[in-house]
Amino acid sequence: MLGIAPSPATVVRRPDVAWRGLLAVAGALVALLLATAGRYGYHRDELYFLRAGRELAWGFVDQPPLTPFLARVMDTVAPGSLVGLRLPSALAAGLVVLLAGLLAREFGSGRAGQLLAAASTAGAAVLLAVGHLLSTSTPDLLGWTALSWLLVRALRDGGRVWLAVGAVAGLALLNKTLPAFLLAAVAVGVLAVGPRPALRSPWPWLGALLGAALWAPHVIWQLANGLPQLELSRAIAAGSSGTSEPWYLFLPYQLVLVSPVLLPVWVAGWLRLLRDPALATWRAFAVAYPLLAAAFVATGGKPYYLAGLYPLLLAAGAEPAMAWARRGAARLRGGLLAAAPVLSLGIAAVLFLPVVPVARLAGTPVPDVNYDAGETVGWPAFAAVLARVRAGLPDGERVAVLTGNYGEAGAVDRYLPELAPAYSRHNSYWTWGPPPEEATTLISVGIAEVELRRWFGRVEQVARIDNGVGLDNDEQGRPVWVLRDRRAGWPEIWPELRRLA
Numbered sequence: 001m002l003g004i005a006p007s008p009a010t011v012v013r014r015p016d017v018a019w020r021g022l023l024a025v026a027g028a029l030v031a032l033l034l035a036t037a038g039r040y041g042y043h044r045d046e047l048y049f050l051r052a053g054r055e056l057a058w059g060f061v062d063q064p065p066l067t068p069f070l071a072r073v074m075d076t077v078a079p080g081s082l083v084g085l086r087l088p089s090a091l092a093a094g095l096v097v098l099l100a101g102l103l104a105r106e107f108g109s110g111r112a113g114q115l116l117a118a119a120s121t122a123g124a125a126v127l128l129a130v131g132h133l134l135s136t137s138t139p140d141l142l143g144w145t146a147l148s149w150l151l152v153r154a155l156r157d158g159g160r161v162w163l164a165v166g167a168v169a170g171l172a173l174l175n176k177t178l179p180a181f182l183l184a185a186v187a188v189g190v191l192a193v194g195p196r197p198a199l200r201s202p203w204p205w206l207g208a209l210l211g212a213a214l215w216a217p218h219v220i221w222q223l224a225n226g227l228p229q230l231e232l233s234r235a236i237a238a239g240s241s242g243t244s245e246p247w248y249l250f251l252p253y254q255l256v257l258v259s260p261v262l263l264p265v266w267v268a269g270w271l272r273l274l275r276d277p278a279l280a281t282w283r284a285f286a287v288a289y290p291l292l293a294a295a296f297v298a299t300g301g302k303p304y305y306l307a308g309l310y311p312l313l314l315a316a317g318a319e320p321a322m323a324w325a326r327r328g329a330a331r332l333r334g335g336l337l338a339a340a341p342v343l344s345l346g347i348a349a350v351l352f353l354p355v356v357p358v359a360r361l362a363g364t365p366v367p368d369v370n371y372d373a374g375e376t377v378g379w380p381a382f383a384a385v386l387a388r389v390r391a392g393l394p395d396g397e398r399v400a401v402l403t404g405n406y407g408e409a410g411a412v413d414r415y416l417p418e419l420a421p422a423y424s425r426h427n428s429y430w431t432w433g434p435p436p437e438e439a440t441t442l443i444s445v446g447i448a449e450v451e452l453r454r455w456f457g458r459v460e461q462v463a464r465i466d467n468g469v470g471l472d473n474d475e476q477g478r479p480v481w482v483l484r485d486r487r488a489g490w491p492e493i494w495p496e497l498r499r500l501a
Contacts, residue, residue, distance in 0.1 A: 018111035022101040025118045026094040032349070033090035033131045037083045039354035040376040043133050044474075046085060047379065047410025050075055051421075052428055059221035060428040061228035061500060066175035067136045074134075089138040093131030096311055097122045099145045103315035106152045107272075107279060113318040116337065120265055120314045123344035126257040126307040129352040133372065136176050137304060143172030143179050144308025148285070151186060152312075156281050158201050166207030170214025177229065178305055185291045189284025228500065232427075235501045236300065250296065253303035256369070258310050259344035266310055269317025285312060362471040375407065375474065378467025382408070382475055383415035385463050389443050389480055390419060392462070400439035402483070403429075404446025404499070408475065419443075425497040434490035442483040447497075449481070455493050457485030 053072030058065055070088050078084025097118045104117035121127060130137040146168050154161040172179040190198060198204065222229060258266060273279055274286035289309055296305045325333040349355055351369050358377055361367065367374040390399055401416075403409045403424040412422035423435045425447070435442060444452060445465065452459045463480040467473065486493070 015110045026097040030094040037086040044407025048406040058217040092142040100311040104318045117315040117318040119341035123341035125348035140176040145311045148312040162203035162207035166210035169211035173215040185288035189287035193283045265317040266313035268320040269313040379411040400435035402444045434494040444481045456483040
């Protein structure tokens with residue numbers, strides 16, 4: 001059995017693709033992201049990826065290798081360019097918008113519905129947030145959307161499309177492990193509500209083998225290194241990440257990810273997948289959404305972990321939204337429907353793109369809503385403080401920098417080549433080893449004084465970090481220490497300093 005023929009009741013007529021409109025919406029989003037990409041500065045994660053890209057392996061303690069690899073490629077092609085570094089993210093966001101329109105077409109939407117799905121996806125806050133930065137979340141969102149599109153086609157058509165599902169899944173898993181949750185949830189949905197015959201074909205299993213083969217090098221690396229990502233997951237569940245939220249905010253935060261004005265569209269999409277006989281082939285996605293939400297709440301996952309399903313839900317909701325607009329006061333309803341993605345985009349741009357002047361950012365609610373905004377401000381000023389500290393030390397002293405987190409270390413590696421490489425206790429920086437034995441003086445930031453005094457005889461505060469714009473981010477006001485008279489060798493100290501978060 002090489003494919004599954006759908007029953008006539010579940011056949012959805014596929015209209016022509018609105019290529020011009022979809023490409024225009026996707027292109028406009030890419031242009032917006034690139035136009036704002038150079039404002040503010042590097043995010044702490046981007047600084048980390050730049051260093052990890054120079055230490056390439058099949059895995060790191062906190063992630064698979066794909067995003068650091070992208071950072072290395074872009075920094076090689078466009079050295080020191082923030083816009084160049086973020087180009088893959090902008091292009092990925094554009095592809096997500098395009099795929100949302102194609103998903104709407106699979107669900108029977110004509111040109112107007114496809115454009116509504118694409119525009120709604122472009123206006124979703126989460127897409128602007130991840131499209132602006134190079135992060136693991138950006139390829140992850142693209143991976144979920146591409147998998148959704150391919151699974152929709154594979155569940156309907158069967159056959160070799162399953163090989164494409166496997167190939168995309170394998171690549172997506174080399175960026176983040178979250179796509180495994182999507183695949184598992186959809187599989188449970190298929191077993192629960194169908195179409196079960198799809199799993200009797202050899203093609204899904206061949207696709208699974210292909211995906212597993214592509215993912216295997218990272219899995220082997222994780223096994224060989226003691227599965228550090230499991231330890232990291234426990235730390236995130238305990239709230240160690242700056243983007244973690246309490247479990248009771250997980251569901252309300254979904255309104256922030258997509259926008260309250262688009263809530264009717266994606267809720268209609270979920271209900272349509274659940275109830276519409278014409279979409280029965282894809283009812284598994286309606287089951288997958290609450291399953292994933294429950295799993296992420298139970299395991300302490302971050303709210304954005306669920307974001308990858310929204311392009312599909314918005315696509316499914318496009319046709320009901322268009323039908324609503326055609327009833328009653330059609331002109332008014334149509335205007336409201338057209339305005340919703342634009343309003344969503346405008347709000348999301350202010351909150352998640354660097355459009356507020358950096359000097360005024362501290363006086364706005366933006367950093368409270370968007371944690372990542374604050375983490376893109378102040379790194380050159382941070383490095384300048386450490387440079388002044390080094391200038392105040394004797395020329396002949398061998399000095400190294402020891403930091404509490406990877407952003408601080410990444411800033412040194414990016415902005416202070418004379419003090420690079422930096423050393424840090426945090427995540428993969430810790431695996432790259434301690435400072436050299438001959439470094440008798442350390443400049444340290446981000447580690448508590450009580451901990452430093454345990455390992456060093458002389459601990460002197462010499463400065464404080466000041467980003468110069470009064471923004472209360474993670475680094476602002478942190479003391480800078482000069483450390484001397486180390487009490488033990490690094491083989492004893494380094495394991496005690498390790499921090500995974």
